[in-house]
Amino acid sequence: MLLGVIADDFTGASDIANTIAKGIAPEGGLRTVQYLGVPAAPAAADVEAGVISLKSRSIPAAEAVAQSLAALDWLLAQGCRQIVFKYCSTFDSTPEGNIGPVGVALARRLDVRGVIACPAFPDAGRSVYMGHLFVGNRLLNESGMEHHPLNPMTDPDLRRWLARQGTGPVGLIDWPTLQRGTVATRAALDAAAARGEQLVIADAIRNDDLLALAEACADARLLTGGSGIALGLPRNFIRRGAAHGGTPDVHGIGGPEAILVGSCSRATRAQIERHRASHPVFAIDVDQVMEGRLTVQDIVAFIRANRDTAPLAYSSSDPDQVAALQKKYGRETVAHTLDALFASAAKELFESGTRRIVVGGGETSGAVVSALGITSFRIGPEIDPGVPVLVSEAGAGLGMALKSGNFGAEDFFAKALDAISGTGADAR
Structure with missing residues (x-):
């Protein structure tokens, strides 16, 4: 294995x-x-890149650090030459962590400083300029992320946000420095390391900037960022002759389908409304769930009654409704209850033959996949930027798509089911 995430x-x-x-x-x-x-x-012998999925974004920082270090140890044992710590392109975290504490812990274990921290993902509208994170043409704290139910992002200054997480001084590779080329960028990172700055925010407003960062960090043991930071990393290994390169190729999965959505993002709510226009949709009433009047069986019955029509069950609400429910029942209680509901529904559906499952929302996806007991996925074709088809490595015959809240076009859900079965546009 060459690259570990x-x-x-x-x-x-x-x-x-x-x-x-x-x-x-x-x-x-x-x-x-x-x-x-x-x-x-150990990983299979043909695996060139291994991505370890943790559910560590919103747990206590000490637990996130311990899990991340365990993941690092396994990846190093597989021979990984380079490690990436991947977090959300909207930098989802709190003033206590977990991005800063995990990033610093990994850097210390690897004995490195001047480590890139860049959440930019231009294809999804995330860019960093002068250390500030933008979503589209809005600063992070004006993008809707300030209303996130678990990790409200109220400050777009990433250096200031990381410093609040106890990282010590945080450096910056600004866009003008990046435009001066690989040598200047590498020198700036070396200077940051000499000043004792373990994490260094890097500007990036287009894919070419991410490719330039990858070139400058070709020999770095550790990088951190959103998925965009990995854009040029395969090319580094391929050009050195360590890998041959290629495109994702997995067999399509047919069979009954289900769409389960727990994200409350603006993009996800628009996708649900688009799906509702031509497919059956089931709104999960949180009050009824909390009072025990809506159960797993209600969701399973809806999915089964609407087989072959891309049925979608969701708990998404607008920010005001979410805030009211959190105040009424407690934020953690609501989140845990809904995650458990979706996880149990997915498990029952899978055990009774559902083989195509699309999940919306990071926390919901983590709960669902954990309940299904799947240990690994091969990566298939891209459905929309940032979201691929996933096919279980073992013989379970399961195809999935796990969508972060803000990702995907408005027609994502139906398109994802087609892509899993191998009948989407890419397959044709």
């Missing part, structure tokens, strides 16, 4: 696995497997 949630892991498997033309990408948690056994 530690991802702090399951949808983010799929996102960066897609980036690595796809690579860039003409070289292509690496043979990539996404692991669900730290594997108990």
